[in-house]
Amino acid sequence: MAAKPMTKAQLVSALAEKTGADKKTAGEHLDALTDIITGEVSGGGAVTLPGIGKIYCRERPERMxxxxATGEQIKKEADKVVKITVAKALKDSVNE
Known part of the structure; x- marks a missing residue:
């Protein structure tokens, strides 16, 4: 397991190296991908990234x-939460 997660700068550098593009272009593509995923999921949709997983929004019902700290029961209103289901291919690659 890695000591620290990959930063955005490291991800942009790796993406630029892998695609042969410059870092500025790779950064713009990463930002565009983030915007697309954010817009789709916040609108109630889902995005499947092949080989990585599915990102979607799920509604949670009202609950107690x-x-x-106090043990007091509080009613929490219904809300939405972002979920990620990891693809089998990624799970299998981790366990090789």
Whole structure:
């Protein structure tokens, strides 16, 4: 396991090296991809990244939660949460 996660700058450098593009172009493409995914998921849709997984928005119903400090029960309103289902190919590559 890596000590630290890859930063955006490192990801942009790796993307530029892999595609043969310059870092500025690679950064613009990464930002565009982020914008597309954010727009689709925030609108209630889902995005499948082949070999990586599926990113989607799920609604959580209203529920009772407990304050761990006081033990008091509080009603939490319904909300939405972003979920990621990891692709089998990625899971298998980690366990090789």
């Amino acid at each position: 939660v407990r304050n761990p």
